[in-house]
Amino acid sequence: MSRRMLIAAAAVVVLVLAVCSAAFAAEVSREEYKEAAEPICKASAKANERILAGVRKEVKKGQLKTAAVKFAKASREQAQTLRELEALPQPSADEARLAKWFSYLKIEADLFATAGKKLKAGDKPGAEHVFTKLSSNINKANVQVLPFGFVHCRLNAAKLS
Secondary structure, three states, X not given: OOHHHHHHHHHHHHHHHHXXXXXXXXXXXXXXXXXXXXXXXXXXXXXHHHHOOOHHHHHHOOOHHHHHHHHHHHHHHHHHHHHHHHHOOOOHHHHHHHHHHHHHHHHHHHHHHHHHHHHHOOOHHHXXXXXXXXXXXXXXXXXXXXXXXXXXXXXOHHHHO
């Protein structure tokens, strides 16, 4: 083997080791993910509390169009939160769990939007059916992230509507 080939081979080995060590160094723990995710979820929870304030009373009083606007805003807030959470580095051991959680969060955003559309159309019974689905979906999402010990990243269906 020539000296140039030996140097090139050594450089490749060093490069591979550097990439591998960077990959291992970049590993995020569950606790680190929680620390990064909680402020995002806290901001989203506060925004949704503000957005959805009084929406249950509005629906009961028949103010469906006003409530519809609130659910549309909540849907956009949920979708934005999901994008932010997906962008965080994830613990590799929890990738499947987080992917499942993200799928439930996407469904929540879709259900908020659907509830808003039903309310806008004056379909109160249809919206109430969506609220039931939303509550069930929230429970499924919360179960996925129990091991993280989240405070703000677990939703409370009773506070949403």
